[in-house]
Amino acid sequence: MQLLTVSILYSLAVLLLIWGLYFLLGYRNQKREWKQKVNEWYPEQKRKSSLSVLGDRFDKSEASQPLALKLQGSNIALLPSEYIGVHILGALVLFVLLFNIFKLPGNITIILIPVILFVSHYLLFYLRKNKYEERFNSQLADICRLLGNGARSGLTINQGIEMVAREVGAPAGDEFKRIANELKLGVPLETALRSMQKRNKSREFQLFIATILIQKKTGGNLAATLESMSNTLEDRKILNQTIKTMTSEQRYISIIVPAMPIFIVLMMNNIIEGFTDSLKTVPGMIILALFLSGIVLSFFLIRKITNIKV
Known part of the structure; x- marks a missing residue:
């Protein structure tokens, strides 16, 4: 027993x-399957150049976040550390150009390099201001059309968002993939849309989000509303493109006109020895300050005139 x-x-x-x-x-x-799904939904941003581990730490620090937001808003596909690396490389190139080729004195070269880098940094973000939002908004008409067709064929809003994530390219496609993944993880639709609304504060996108949320709460013909919005956004897109085409010459002139005199002065200094020595005197410094002020003023005036908002 x-x-x-x-x-x-x-x-x-x-x-x-x-x-x-x-x-x-x-x-x-x-657990392994969930890790694979999470990696597919939220892939890690791979580096585009062989930067050091110090660059990785800087990209993950809080100090790099303002610069990362500026780069994203300007639609520049660079990490903050890569952007700083480009500036360091630019400083070396400028030193070779100004000191060896244009024959400027060493002290003036050392002063000019940080000034040129600062001005180029400011102009880059000024000229490419809201480029990310502009590219995103240019895709809104197609997004409304896809969502409207999905609603007309019986798809829910969540299924329509997944369809947009598959069909639309970057940058809107990446944002909708993020929303689709959040919805799969159980995040409410309104919360996911509000989080994306904080990343794109343009008037067109605010109207798009408000339309979807109001239609979801009150009901109604979502397909007809999205189709009407798609036609309106398409007309605005055509009008904006027409304005850009008509003002393209003036916008290029605003860049060429300030650059030409500076290039000519540097070339003359290379050809004629001591051509810029008179700028070291008090009258020369006054004339140089007036000259630079006129260049900056002409640039901003031309850009202001050609900046037509619809």
Whole structure:
């Protein structure tokens, strides 16, 4: 009798061990699948150049976040550390150009390099201001058309967002992929849309989000509303493109006119030895200050005139 009891207990222990190993392996497989899905939904941003580990730490620090937001808003596909690396490389190139080719004195070269880099940094973000929002808004008409067709064919808003994430390219496609992944994880639709609304504060996108949320709460013909919005956004897109085409010459002139006199002065200094020596005197400095002020003023005036908002 005791032998039978021991055999039964031994068999139960073996069965429980096998059963526990089975569930452990199932849990490990399920965990591995979830990791793969999370990596697909939220892929890590790969570096585009061989920067050092110090650059990786800087990109993840809070000090780099304002610069990262500026780069994203300007639609520049660079990490903050890569952008700083470009400036360091630019400083070396400017030193070679100004000191060896244009024959400027060393002290003037050292002063000019940070000034040129600061001005180029400011002009870059000024000229490319809201480029990310502009590219995103240029895709809104197609997004409204896709969502409207999906609603007309019986798809829900969540399914329509997944369809947009598959069909539309960057940058709108990436944002809608992020929303689709958040919805799969159980985030409410309004919360996901509000988070994207904070990243794009343009008037067109605010209207788009408000339309979807109001239609979801009150009901109504979502397909007809989105189709009407798509036609309106398409007309605005055509009008904006027409204005850009008509003012393209003036916008290029605003860049060429300030650059030409500076290039000519540097070339003359390379050809005629001591051509810029008169700028070291007090009258020369006054004339140089007036000259630079006129260049800056002409640039901003031309850009202001050609900046027509619809």
